[in-house]
Amino acid sequence: MADSPDPEMHETGPTAEELEAAGQSAMFGGAAETPAVKPVPATPSDAQPYRVLARKYRPQTFSELIGQEPMVRTLANAIARDRLAHAFLMTGVRGVGKTSTARLIAKALNCIGPDGKGGPTIDPCGECEPCVAIAAGRHMDVIEMDAASHTGVDDVREIIEAVRYSAVSARYKIYIIDEVHMLSRNAFNALLKTLEEPPAHVKFLFATTEVEKLPVTVLSRTQRFDLRRIHAEQLEVHFRMICEKEGVEAEAEALHMIAAAAEGSVRDGLSILDQAIAHADLDKAHEDGGKVTAARVRSMLGLADKTAQRRLLGDILGGDAKALLAGIGDQYALGVEPLALMRGLMDLVHRITVAQVSGSEPAAPSAEERAALQDWAGRLSAGQLHRLWQLLLKGYDEVRGAPDPLVSAQMALLRVLHAADLPDPGKLAKKLEQLGQGGIPAQAASGDGGNSDGASGAPAAKLDWAQLVEQVSRSRAAGHMLLANRMKMQVRVVSLEPGRLTFQRAEGFSDDLLPDMRAALSALCGERWEVELADGDAAPTLVEQAEAGRAADRQKVLDDPLVAATLSAFPGAEIVSDDPAPNVNEQAPPWSRNA
Incomplete structure (x- = not known):
């Protein structure tokens, strides 16, 4: 027998002995009995393959799409008032939900509800045939195209020819073109007329990370949504929820570091979280039982220890050059990259400055760090903080392009240390100006030498x-x-x-x-x-x-x-x-x- 398509079990055919017994029974007039087919448990290779967190937790409804509330509100109002544009453009950095938003819009426009009588809605049911098919990527009226591999006029000509025909089973025929900026100039020109006056049953959904490369003629024919970077606080909450669903324990500081490393991208953050969970699973024999800890995440990402960062900043402000060099060497020996070291110090100075200007508590994952940053915010002047930032920023650029990043980081931080004792340039310039505008010298006014x-x-x-x-x-x-x-x-x-x-x-x-x-x-x-x-x-x-x-x-x-x-x-x-x-x-x- 042929293998069953069911991935969970395979059927096995009768043995030779069973066939022989069945043949003898039929020969003597008895009813031939087909041997019983026994299910065989699936082997590991037959099981469902692992899906990474970024795919597993792709948003299926607009309520699951985090950080894009203004766009969702606009779409909800447009659907409620039946004022739907014929083309939408989603732009933003990687991993903020551009393609996911396009698929959600396709579901929202084609959802018919569980009873089959519903209309376009901002809350698609996820149960009807169009919702299920679109989520699975197999709906014949929702066509996804990667512009990076379909850049020419011939690819666009196929779309132009196909839009004349109505949708087969859906309410709208929808074209999702990802990385649309990759289309050639001739391809854009060929698409313009159709994009401006498409048939009523057609909707275009574009996604791009480089909107500045799109012709103005295309931008003027679309309704544009700029998807924003996700705040680190929102990412932390999202990652904590996913860890709970996955049954993984994670420290708050570890999630904070992952959210910061994601730089506003949900997909990047989930990829890092996936790696951190795998890193923790390898150490299940340890006493923490595979817990995602800040120490492991720090080691995995090559980040400097927060305590060590504060110690380095204290050495700089205290003028202790020997301790500073020793601290840099210790961090480098632990695997911390010099560029990450510079960036960590810049982050400290930035948070101290924000706390000083706002008058609120500094943003910090621990009470100890919060107290240290608050103390610096009270002791340092605004001029000192701005000078620290400028010197660290210059040092960061030098380390990034240096043939020996460690040596460059040492010299850059020593320069910051020695500059910390210099007088404030603004105050110095003011004193010089006052000396220059002092008027007649005292000896002339008093008659000395006159x-x-x-x-x-x-x-x-x-x-x-x-x-x-x-x-x-x-x-x-x-x-x-x-x-x-x-x-x-x-x-x-x-x-x-x-x-x-x-x-x-x-x-x-x-x-x-x-x-x-x-x-x-x-x-x-x-x-x-x-x-x-x-x-x-x-x-x-x-x-x-x-x-x-x-x-x-x-x-x-x-x-x-x-x-x-x-x-x-x-x-x-x-x-x-x-x-x-x-x-x-x-x-x-x-x-x-x-x-």
Whole structure:
């Protein structure tokens, strides 16, 4: 006999002895009896193959689709009001339910209810023939196509030809095209007309992870749903429910790590959970009986221990470089990747910052970690946290591209450690600004060095005058920068006191600076200034002082014995400065000099 299609048992044929006995019975006129067929238990190879959790717990109703409530609400209203679009586009990152949503929409539109009289509903029964067939992927009016392997015009032409025919048994003929962005440009162009005005019995359901690659002409013809990443808290609840259904015990911290590693993808998280359960099953002989523990998940994913992460952050903030290097070495020896180490520290700094800004308790799986993060949130300033984040982010990029990630991580974290003691850049810049806007120096205001008896008064006047001109130059008032340049070139100070300036013009200049200087100095110092021309000993202008200084430096170089010997050995040689002195005639406006 042929093997039975029933996977649970096989039938076996009669033995040779039984056939012989049956033949003899028939020969002597007796009724030939067919030997009894004995069921044989299925062997392990005949049993139902194991289905991974991501397939086993694929949502079968919209209520099981987690994290996409806005989309479900929109679809429910559209179905209730009979305002169904002819094409839907589901987009989002991997594993958030795009294809599952497309199948649920197909069931919702074609469900006829247990009694066969129902209409489109947001809660398909899952019992009628269309629901069962669509869930099993065998309904002839729901066609699924993978655009990655059907990218050409010929594939789309088949769809265009088929949409003219009505559905065989369902209410709507539905085309589900997964990864639709893989279609060629010509294929999209061929589909446009049908997509814009399809027959009433046809619905298109598109799914893609790269919506930006779709032509605008296609986007404008579809109703788009952006499926969101699933929050880690929702994933934890979902994974805990699945563990209960599977009869698996799991620690809360282990589920928290799996949810964080999933990065918002349900499918990725279930794949990790599947691996964690298998990892735990291998250790059933241990005292925890195969329990999914945080330690095993951490080891499986190559993550740093949370306690070790906090210890490393404490070493950085405490400036203990030796302990920091030892901690990095210990984590690397335990199998923690340097990139995962950097990411763990970044996560700590982020959670501390969020707790500080929000004023709420930090998000942490344990009370111990929550208390530590709360303490840092109270002790660290916002500037320190932002600087830590920027330094860790730079270090993360360096480790990711480094030929030796461990060495790169060590150097990056040492840089963070040494930068922790630096003053805040914002406060430092503010102090420098305050020093720069300090006004007249105290010695000028008190009259120190302000004697006008020839040479003794000149040095003080020069110093004070240079600072005053610099203040005018930095002023934001209109024309002050140009005025400061003219003051540097033209003003030879005779005397300088608080509220009073007497000066002489430099040779070759005739323009009247008195009104402009009086107004500028009065506005700068907040008091009325008297500015006038006077005779007497005057200090050189600031430009003349600069030129004199450069001349003195040049002469000092020329007087050097080595330079003198070199010039003697090379007659006609000249000393050329890398920073030539500015030409006063070029700086002065043509209209300010005598003809």
